[in-house]
Amino acid sequence: MEHAFFLDLPGYGYSRAGKADRIAFRRLVRHALHRARLAGVVWLLDIRHEPSADDLTMQDLLAEGETRALAALTKGDKLPRGERRSREQELRRTLGLPEDQVIVTSARTGEGIPELREAIAGLIGGSSDRT
Numbered sequence: 658m659e660h661a662f663f664l665d666l667p668g669y670g671y672s673r674a675g676k677a678d679r680i681a682f683r684r685l686v687r688h689a690l691h692r693a694r695l696a697g698v699v700w701l702l703d704i705r706h707e708p709s710a711d712d713l714t715m716q717d718l719l720a721e722g723e724t725r726a727l728a729a730l731t732k733g734d735k736l737p738r739g740e741r742r743s744r745e746q747e748l749r750r751t752l753g754l755p756e757d758q759v760i761v762t763s764a765r766t767g768e769g770i771p772e773l774r775e776a777i778a779g780l781i782g783g784s785s786d787r788t
Contacts (some may be wrong), residue, residue, distance in 0.1 A: 661696070661781050664689055686715075690722045697725035697780040699773075704730040704744050704761060708751055716752055725783075727758055727776050734763035 666686060674682070689695070698719060702712060719726050730748060733741055741761055749759045760776060762769035 686718065690718055690724050695724065696783070697727065699777060700726050700728045701731055702728055702748065703732050704741065704748065705732055705735055708748070725780060726754065727760065727773070727780060728752060728754055729773055730759060730761045732763065733761040733768050734766045
């Protein structure tokens with residue numbers, strides 16, 4: 658098996674940065690998303706909130722590059738189980754992702770972490786068909 662490298666891009670706080678910094682960040686993201694060896698993206702989204710304008714921009718960038726993505730919906734423990742399932746479905750529809758690409762997680766309870774690990778392994782393992 659080849660080595661896998663993870664690149665952790667900063668959150669959307671960059672939008673409060675100066676114009677030159679925002680432009681540089683967008684270039685960095687575009688460059689990272691268009692790497693030939695990119696296996697995919699793990700996209701962290703807070704399950705409690707609607708996707709922001711920045712989230713929707715990221716959605717467009719992922720779709721534009723046909724980038725394989727896993728959406729890890731964080732803070733799943735903050736919502737009751739029924740509401741959590743409903744929010745998962747809403748976000749899946751909004752983001753246009755199939756069920757197997759959306760995983761509800763909680764760092765506090767560990768919910769979804771084994772499934773996320775398995776999905777990441779599948780994403781990495783399936784990367785050899787990309788050039």
